[in-house]
Amino acid sequence: MFGDMEAPQAMAPLFDYLNAIAELSQEERDYLLAHAEVIEVAKGEYLLEAEKCSKDFYFVIQGAVRMYYPVEGEEKTAFFYLENSFISSYESFLKQTPARHGFQCLENCRLVAISRAVTFEILDRFPKFDLLTWSIQTEELIMYQNLVATFITLSPEQRYLHLLQEHPDWLQRINLHHLAGYLGVTPETLSRIRHRVALR
Amino acid sequence: MFGDMEAPQAMAPLFDYLNAIAELSQEERDYLLAHAEVIEVAKGEYLLEAEKCSKDFYFVIQGAVRMYYPVEGEEKTAFFYLENSFISSYESFLKQTPARHGFQCLENCRLVAISRAVTFEILDRFPKFDLLTWSIQTEELIMYQNLVATFITLSPEQRYLHLLQEHPDWLQRINLHHLAGYLGVTPETLSRIRHRVALR
DNA sequence: TTTTCTCCTTGACTATCGTCAAGAAAGTTT
DNA sequence: AAACTTTCTTGACGATAGTCAAGGAGAAAA
Structure with a gap:
């Protein structure tokens, strides 16, 4: 090759x-x-x-x-x-x-x-x-521990805001359907979270 | 000692x-x-x-x-x-x-x-x-990967049922306030989940 | 350009969750 | 036994999430 x-x-x-x-x-x-x-x-x-x-x-x-x-x-x-x-x-x-x-x-x-x-x-x-x-x-391992922490300590909306800070590039490259899974919510819910967040 | x-x-x-x-x-x-x-x-x-x-x-x-x-x-x-x-x-x-x-x-x-x-x-x-x-x-690491999987793939109620299967001893030794945290919900919600599950 | 497909959003409705507050139940201490 | 503390449950209410269905925006294909 x-x-x-x-x-x-x-x-x-x-x-x-x-x-x-x-x-x-x-x-x-x-x-x-x-x-x-x-x-x-x-x-x-x-x-x-x-x-x-x-x-x-x-x-x-x-x-x-x-x-x-x-x-x-x-x-x-x-x-x-x-x-x-x-x-x-x-x-x-x-x-x-x-x-x-x-x-x-x-x-x-x-x-x-x-x-x-x-x-x-x-x-x-x-x-x-x-x-x-x-x-x-x-x-x-450390990465997974921190990932578990986001589920224990943050709401779905907070996890989305956290994602914006930690991995802004993911939003450019990964569709919302897949990102929703990562956040532990449905695509519809992620869409509404983004709507809520945009209003502030 | x-x-x-x-x-x-x-x-x-x-x-x-x-x-x-x-x-x-x-x-x-x-x-x-x-x-x-x-x-x-x-x-x-x-x-x-x-x-x-x-x-x-x-x-x-x-x-x-x-x-x-x-x-x-x-x-x-x-x-x-x-x-x-x-x-x-x-x-x-x-x-x-x-x-x-x-x-x-x-x-x-x-x-x-x-x-x-x-x-x-x-x-x-x-x-x-x-x-x-x-x-x-x-x-x-494997344990944490599987833990993340429970948050991605299961609802709070399903996580509780999963906990019953995987760690029945925890229910005997750990109070519900702490178990609720592990499940990613409030103690009140865990109490209601238990109520729902008991009815079936 | 028009069609098609994928991706994302919105609406309507129901279920579940978080919060605050109050009250049982169980276990400790005095 | 009575008083106290801790733990768990319940009620009420508003916020949020899931589901099903429909529609819009944009990109790719015809």
Whole structure:
């Protein structure tokens, strides 16, 4: 998919992200270049369908991905992953159980995909990646703790205002139907919240 | 606080928990016995007050602890930690930032407390603890992901029914005021939900 | 340009929630 | 036992959310 000169450039955002935590050696970079894959996934396609087993670990180079839960035939959106985010269904990926949620691309995406086999091979071969995965996972945990806090401590309207502050870019790139799911309300309610807020 | 014979017994639940992930060596057990502390904390006391920096990592041997967020003078309960749970404000503990939430004992508790210094010393000295902390943190992350899912996919009444199934013991040990917070509703609403549910 | 499709809004109605206030019920203390 | 405290319930009312249905705005396709 990439010539010799292109792949390194394509993975640059991933290297930048990892280097900020712990400087990678040339050997580590080469291993990733050789064993991780840069893939293009079209808008609307699924990275993982709910109820299936997660086979890959992803890093978003370009694009937007939503996480959703299937509920009575519908797909309720729970979270979004944009540039420089890792995507994994940890429970399914690690335990090889059917995933409770799925991932769908909301835009044409460019991702780094790392298979289970390669993930474990890297962890086995390069001890530094223990620290990296730990760090990545810690950030994910903190993010989820804060997300739970918004449900416990804020009303739907306050969560919308909070969203405006924390992720103004999401409003530009993600439709209100999906944002409503993230806020835990129906699209109609979000529309009315926006109406109320606009009046002040 | 403990004679030579008592401390090992007191920490047995922690060793059991860790052994189930990766068998501890005698040296590792001895190090924990020498550097981790078994403490008794009275009902109502705080393990960590919101806005302060987390100094310790805890394991619950006996008792119940609630996690809360301060909101406009009130304390909104977000989660509970009972026997065989680890308690940590990861963000505050790791980054030494003021914690957004606090922890309060709801019963007289017996806990293992491990200080920051000892935590890092253990991680440095015994590589096995990388796996252990990673495993513990992964479980915590999965738990939070599933908790977010209950807010996205379920109504307050459905969350209450879900709570009955998943944690029937909580209803015996935790008052409805605190459980209401966990469900994201007021105590009055929880009371009415229980009334509705009882009629069927 | 017209048609079609997707996305967003609005209306009407019902159900549920939050709030404030009062009152039971249960458990403690004196 | 009586007084007190804590916990839980109930009532009344206004605000907000869910649901079903219809309609409008804009983008993409014909």
